[in-house]
Amino acid sequence: DTGVSQDPRHKITKRGQNVTFRCDPISEHNRLYWYRQTLGQGPEFLTYFQNEAQLEKSRLLSDRFSAERPKGSFSTLEIQRTEQGDSAMYLCATLPGEANTEAFFGQGTRLTVV
Amino acid sequence: AQTVTQSQPEMSVQEAETVTLSCTYDTSESNYYLFWYKQPPSRQMILVIRQEAYKQQNATENRFSVNFQKAAKSFSLKISDSQLGDTAMYFCASSSGTYKYIFGTGTRLKVLA
Numbered sequence: 001d002t003g004v005s006q007d008p009r010h011k012i013t014k015r016g017q018n019v020t021f022r023c024d025p026i027s028e029h030n031r032l033y034w035y036r037q038t039l040g041q042g043p044e045f046l047t048y049f050q051n052e053a054q055l056e057k058s059r060l061l062s063d064r065f066s067a068e069r070p071k072g073s074f075s076t077l078e079i080q081r082t083e084q085g086d087s088a089m090y091l092c093a094t095l096p097g098e099a100n101t102e103a104f105f106g107q108g109t110r111l112t113v114v
Numbered sequence: 115a116q117t118v119t120q121s122q123p124e125m126s127v128q129e130a131e132t133v134t135l136s137c138t139y140d141t142s143e144s145n146y147y148l149f150w151y152k153q154p155p156s157r158q159m160i161l162v163i164r165q166e167a168y169k170q171q172n173a174t175e176n177r178f179s180v181n182f183q184k185a186a187k188s189f190s191l192k193i194s195d196s197q198l199g200d201t202a203m204y205f206c207a208s209s210s211g212t213y214k215y216i217f218g219t220g221t222r223l224k225v226l227a
Contacts, residue, residue, distance in 0.1 A: 003158075
């Protein structure tokens with residue numbers, strides 16, 4: 001297990017369709033974060049899991065967005081009824097534990113809504 | 115609320131020269147961390163250097179060093195002996211509490227041969 005893995009790397013979808021992204025963390029990293037990065041901007045926090053518990057959600061996360069982390073392993077981020085404004089890079093990051101502050105990032109899923 | 119500001123959208127530097135990227139931040143937390151991350155084109159972000167706010171000594175990692183001015187809430191990154199592989203987007207970030215990161219808008223650095 002060499003890093004955080006995200007799937008798919010690219011997704012093109014029509015407006016109104018639902019999409020789901022997956023993040024596989026580094027083993028034993030119990031903290032998992034989703035971020036959204038639009039062109040020319042830094043990543044913005046969406047939500048945070050500690051193990052299977054979703055502990056924080058940003059106001060950016062509208063009710064069309066839902067995230068899960070069953071059994072505290074991989075995580076999924078679903079966007080329902082996609083809009084063109086959802087086009088962005090979705091990044092997953094994980095941290096190993098309480099004392100370690102370095103986040104490890106996946107390569108991201110680039111979503112294009114047409 | 116935490117904010118991070120990077121005022122230099124783009125910078126360039128000649129190979130082997132030194133460049134400094136600027137970052138200012140604001141936070142009401144007493145215990146926080148500051149980071150510089152590098153995002154090469156089409157590749158994932160990787161940590162360049164980090165600083166614990168309670169440490170007065172500036173962090174260094176090989177050719178990378180920071181100038182941490184806590185009172186001024188400034189956290190600049192100095193890259194010495196710039197290499198072509200340093201070409202990337204550089205993001206300044208802060209974290210505290212739940213360790214979610216607050217990022218700046220980034221500085222695109224181009225190292226010229």
